Amino acid sequence: MLKATLDCQRRSRLFLLLLLQMSWDVVLSQLHYIISEESKHGTFVGRIAQDLGLDIGEINSRILRVVSTDEKEYFQVNLQNGILFVKETIDREQLCPGIQLCIIPLQVIVDKPVQMYHIDVEIEDVNDNKPAFPSTMSTLVISELMPAGSRFHVQGAADPDLGTNSITNYELSASDHFALDFQKYMNQIRSLELVLKKSLDREKQAVHNLTLTAYDGGKPRLSGTSEIVITVEDLNDNAPTFIQPFYQTSVIENAPKGTLVIKVNATDLDQGKNGKILYAFSKAAIEDVSNMFSLDKHTGEIKVIGEVDYEQAKMYEIQIDAVDNGEVQLIGHCKVLVTVVDINDNPPEMTVTSLALPVPEDSPQGTTIAIIKVRDQDSSVNGKVNCHITNSSPFKILRAFKGDFSLIVDGQLDRETRAQYEVVVVARDEGSPPLSVQKTLKIDISDVNDNAPVFQQPVDTIFIKENNPPGSLVYTATASDPDVGQNSFITYSISDSTIDGIPISSYISINPENGKVFALASFDHEQVTYFQCHIIATDSGLPPLSSNLALNIFIEDINDNSPTFTTIFPTLTVKTPKSIQPGDLVTKVRAADIDSGYNALISYNLKDITGKILFIISHNSGEISLRRPITDSDYEEYTLVVVAKDHGEPAMSTTTEVVISFVDSDQEILYDNQNAKGIIDDFSEANIYLVVAICIISSLFLITLIVFTVLRWQKCRDEVKELKENYNICSNTGGSWVYSQQTQYRVCSNSSQPKNDLIVFTPNSSQTASNEEQLNQFAALRNSFYHPKHPNPDWRYSASLKAAMQGAVHMEGAAVLRGAAVGLEPQWPTVSSATTDPEGGEVSPPVGAGVNCNSWTFKYGPGNQKQPVPVPQIPPDFPENFIIPGSPAIISIRQDQPSAQAQKSNFITFGKKEETKKKKKKKKGKNQEKANNNTNDNNDQ
Structure with missing residues (x-):
């Protein structure tokens, strides 16, 4: 009796543990809805968008969807109002056979950004099944020698409903000899027996017809009946009896075949063949038990003959009969409860969903890339799974919900540094030894426009010779962009500026595709010697990025201008006295060349000089002086052709005539006037600026002095006026x-x-x-x-x-x-x-x-x-x-x-x-x- 009590306590603890685990699964969910089974299509389940705090206007654009762990989809979401409704009728007995708490886990996933929620829908049992007996009639033979209080096993009814909707009571039709007794285990009727209230008397009544009715506790209350025909015999009057009516044991899953589970033992007070006992599975035993275990009919040993799998069945209930060998066989009954002990024999199962590829390189830290679902059919620590990344990468895995993980960005991404990552995700349980599974995810990094075009150097200098032909290529700008696609397509342009008030676009242009710079005009060094332009390289990204190149352009001078004499008249007339001495200055010519450098360096020579040369000219200064004394044979007037030649390549020259007349010493010489006409000593541009600046400063000083004097006079006048008033x-x-x-x-x-x-x-x-x-x-x-x-x-x-x-x-x-x-x-x-x-x-x-x-x-x-x-x-x-x-x-x-x-x-x-x-x-x-x-x-x- 004590052993039976201990077994009951163990069974109670095991049942409470199972209920606690199922309740814990409910707690871990974010939303919990309860509906009744057999609900029709369209039955309201819950306002899922409102309960999750989602904007109803966004659930359609964010593609809200419900994913079930089962292959069959029982529910659907209305994307217009965010209501979860029944899509297909649910039969709880078919979905969760023998399970007290029937829950359908759902995953709600929305995109942009990716979010995931866990929802549990509990299926309530309704009383849609009435109790049913294996047969509508059963026979029972009882010896009249059976004493009062004898018990006879009666096969009970079955009801697939659970809880209060299952069988809660049996009733036996009125009888003077028999009463009904049943025992409950874990709120369920486990055994049903007829109790003999008083001894039978075959001579008074040989057959007893009883009606056994089974009732469930649902609303409405349903029932099932079976007829029991009891035949009274005066034969073997002692049935075999088991040492304990209830056995409890356990077996490790994946136990090898032939493993002994338990041995049952029954005794019979009869002797001879009436006391010889044979063991057999009860007719009420389900088929799975006979396929999983074997029973030795002579020894009562129960052994494993099938594949014990915890994930398929966590517990087996075996009913065993002990039958004697009397002419009228008497049967003893017992129950064996076999609990399957889980071992870590199932590796985790990994599924990757919502993989958002490619990943933009500017994704901030915490961006969800994928959702990884991990399932392990084992229980307890054997079914607890951890997920991590083995290799080094800018990604990280975070636990989202039970069995769900998120792959997020955990570092700076740069497509230009690395365009693809191979992330090895490993899921490992906590069993002993631990089992794991891994999956390699190839994550491509998409390009964003985060790099501006780059020139090889920010400043460059080119030289262009003047008089260049219009449209000639003068420079090629080259920039590179490490981005790809549209972000790396570069166009070139020249920033707006002016050169002496003229837009720079009138001088140069650039091909926007290849960066070739062309000269639109023929440059003149005498007008423009240097200018700077800024070339802009712009990519086609959004937003576009650009960089500048400062291009210094120098116009090189060529010898394209011949020297020009500064005389006003084409012929210079000079009068000099006859008393002039050799070496004295007669006159001076001056020529200018607007070119620069050696192209503007001028030398002077006399042209077509024959005979004795009377005059000589300085090659550098252009001074004409008397070379020898004047004789009587010399002419009164000489015409000299002065050649001014520059040092360019090729050299250019120009000529002018100088007429020199000899006059007496007392004759009026208009030397100064002629020099004023012949030699122009104009102010240089710098002197003109200096004179203008002096005039401006003097004017400002004079104005300041006048203003100061007027103010002082006004002040003195005010003082005199104030003095007269006082x-x-x-x-x-x-x-x-x-x-x-x-x-x-x-x-x-x-x-x-x-x-x-x-x-x-x-x-x-x-x-x-x-x-x-x-x-x-x-x-x-x-x-x-x-x-x-x-x-x-x-x-x-x-x-x-x-x-x-x-x-x-x-x-x-x-x-x-x-x-x-x-x-x-x-x-x-x-x-x-x-x-x-x-x-x-x-x-x-x-x-x-x-x-x-x-x-x-x-x-x-x-x-x-x-x-x-x-x-x-x-x-x-x-x-x-x-x-x-x-x-x-x-x-x-x-x-x-x-x-x-x-x-x-x-x-x-x-x-x-x-x-x-x-x-x-x-x-x-x-x-x-x-x-x-x-x-x-x-x-x-």
């Missing part, structure tokens, strides 16, 4: 005393009540010149008598205080004080410090910003005693008509309040009052009285 000029109708002597001047401040700080009287306008001289004498006398004493000989000036006083005291007033005919000019100090002279005074100017600088405090000597101003002595011969009231004139230094009004500068104006001779005596007393009053007021201040 000063209040108080003048009366007297006029100016300086020039017209018609004006009386007054000192006016900005206060509402003008105060006269200084009053100066001048003589009348009718005064004569002698009076003016006397006035000047008086001024000199006044200066000699009046010498004001400085308050302190030690003057110390403060820079800030001096600046403040200079800003407050107007210089015009100071000029008037110094320049007036009768004005006093006391040189008062600007700033003083404390004096040590007891007789001296102290001048304390106001200190601080914004204080009126005319506010002074003057202290006289010790104790601030007033020091009287010395009065000048007037000589007796002083003119009477010069009356100075209050003599001498008093300068009053007053102190104003430091208010905002007082901070403004006081303005000194001078007014002149005209007096006539007739009114002078009448007003003399009044003026003197007025002067005395002013003197007293000033002393009080």
